[in-house]
Amino acid sequence: MDQTARRAHEAYLASAARTPGERAAWLTALAEALRSNADALVGLAVAETNLTEARLRGELRRTAFQLDLFAEELRSGVVLEATIDHADPDWGMGPRPDIRRVNVPLGVIGVFGASNFPFAFSVIGGDSASALAAGCAVLHKIHPGHENLARRTADIVIAALERAGAPKGLFAVIEGREAAVAMVEHPLVKAIGFTGSTAGGRALYDIATSRPEPIPFYGELGSINPVFVLPQAWRRRSAEILNGYAESFTLGMGQFCTKPGVLFVPNDSDDEAIRAGLADTLADVQPGKLLTPALRDSYASALAAVAGVRGVQVLLPGSDEDAPAPTVLAVKSGQVVRTPEVLHREIFGPATLLVRYQSAAELPVLAELMGGQLTATIHGDDDDDTAALVNTLTGKAGRVLFNGWPTGVTVSYAQHHGGPYPATTAASATSVGTGSIGRFMRPVAYQDLPDPALPPSLQEANPWGIARRVNGRFQSNGRR
């Protein structure tokens, strides 16, 4: 571990001399390598994860696209946030020196592979891609749930980086729990990206923040992702909503961090109507095995814990085979107010909880009973009153959706995949979208440096032609 970290640190130092354009070329080489090895990689992934081939092909496409998008963001210079204040003798607080600021990479980043996204949140997924885009080196901790795929992907990544001319050691993998802890503790590791369970994530967060030199820990832990159906939408479109809900919570066998775990609906449909609304879609779900035996066990215990809360009924019983059929639980809002813990337990797998409310006025109150969320969703019609709920959910979640389902997370400029604790350990950070790159950088200001001594991003002539802010005004580079 120590040797790997030192090599990664050396590679990070060596890469500091490279331009954003060179780094962008490494990323596009990685995207191309993923695409040209798609058949082999998807085959390995199907064998190890029980996920469908279609889903895995889509995920690989997304992962390659993400690398290309980050490369484009690098070329435009946006990630550098170059900011220039010229010297100003008349500045309001007294003469201002020449100050220029740019983002620089943090160093070696430790990244934990996630069980549920063998491409998008694993070896060369979002955390690795954003750390490399930032100019960092990456140590990736392989998730044991898909270790053959991870090793093969790592080989492809390392070979592609080498062919593209990146410094040797810029990307490496480690395996095992002991090495993982050593990575979080290593003095040369300067930040961590993690996607996983609340318990595991918090334990690693505690290690990262207890180091002699504490480091940022970007952990995505757990989320219930509530969906609030407003009365008019429910009255007109309950069948369509139940259909979408059933599709969303069973997608990938319910093993999404954005799976809708709670659906709030008006208390005016009987059990039979709801069962009927869900039945068609659920009948189409092909039960598959969960990702790992350990997840199968924790699914069973989380499901039992929620089902065991007073007042929770089983609306649609699943099965408890290795490939479990979907389960739908139900409870009344009055009970939820008495036992709000029913809203705090994520059931990672194909199960969900329906909460019946008496009046839409209860919804902000019920939302306040929940912890921080990655997403929160409203289904409403024009004659539904959404303002108060949008306001409450803004305070609770990283992403607020309207008349949609949270399981799709597009990679774009405006995306935010994060949220208040316990959804993540760093509410301001996103692990999806171009905003994720900044997590692995820090700003440095230069005062009165001679122009040639400045990094090119800050030189007066703007030799890289990047977007900058000068004396408070944004100057586009034409592209961005």
Place this chain on the structure above:
Amino acid sequence: MDQTARRAHEAYLASAARTPGERAAWLTALAEALRSNADALVGLAVAETNLTEARLRGELRRTAFQLDLFAEELRSGVVLEATIDHADPDWGMGPRPDIRRVNVPLGVIGVFGASNFPFAFSVIGGDSASALAAGCAVLHKIHPGHENLARRTADIVIAALERAGAPKGLFAVIEGREAAVAMVEHPLVKAIGFTGSTAGGRALYDIATSRPEPIPFYGELGSINPVFVLPQAWRRRSAEILNGYAESFTLGMGQFCTKPGVLFVPNDSDDEAIRAGLADTLADVQPGKLLTPALRDSYASALAAVAGVRGVQVLLPGSDEDAPAPTVLAVKSGQVVRTPEVLHREIFGPATLLVRYQSAAELPVLAELMGGQLTATIHGDDDDDTAALVNTLTGKAGRVLFNGWPTGVTVSYAQHHGGPYPATTAASATSVGTGSIGRFMRPVAYQDLPDPALPPSLQEANPWGIARRVNGRFQSNGRR
């Protein structure tokens, strides 16, 4: 404490409905209140801090300017970082929904007053100003070193906010160590701004990160602020450099977080020459009392600790009265390599250490022996080789200066006042400049919300006329 936090939380919720323009008006009202009460406030400050009136008037001016600048940044909308991605059926990874992101305030922020800046880093200093600009409420822990001034300033702040129409309770003060710990632990407090000692800051950081819901702790702890004088600059301008050094390290009796604590010079001037170079300026220094008796004690013990390291000589002895005369220590670089701890101990007060090096090639190595720094400075001439040192210092410090002195920290768009641990607990954050506002915000993304349900900052028609990024392209609002 609990009641104060609840009132602050209510005020924060109430202020969420206000526009950035209204919030900006609160800030300018605060700036105006400071200016119109300057005589009374500066009088109190002189009595409590032993700092000079001229310095305190300048600091008040800076503090008011900062409020005005943040108000301007609010009106332009830059702090919101509004980002809009329109729906795109042809997006490379598959159809993209409409996604719009904006920064929202975190909630109630706990701010610790600093001993050494009774205006700029105290009641309505940088942390409070940036938290209010972000849309947060502020609980300010009064520093006992200037409690009368702090109480009077707080009265002025609270009255000015009320006159300007801000929600009651948006700003409040607390006193005492017990209340301070309760503030860091309080569930409604969502981030902390701190400026102070490494030991005190780390203890509070540990509390903040050990909470059931951990929160960001923006702590500025300690910094040595090394200055590296390159051979040619030294050969031509040693007298001028020693003069500037003497002025900078004694400014405010050496009680600046950016005081130059170490000066690296070539080993080719004898003690007498250096003493002579410093003497004129130091003779002009009017020794004053340190800020508090506790700081007087910790100054004496830090000075003794560094002076006690093997090989450290006293080049210019100070006095050890209540108002100590400046002390200059000296050591050779060879000794520093053997006992690098001599570079790790901040002496808060009018003392500094001169390190004599054999060759400029040693400087990056010596710099690497140091911890993270707020600032690092190079004095060099055209024929000095600065590239390697700039590169090393970029990895060590938040601000790199050339031919200047670190004790001035301008408030501007490009400023970065931060740095790797132990300079701060959050290397990416700045506590000075417009960049400081973002520390107290987090992004929220809205997916497919109907236009009227969006916050005005994200509505298609851009009713506030703010700067935004749309489909990856920056759109200025004309002002910014």
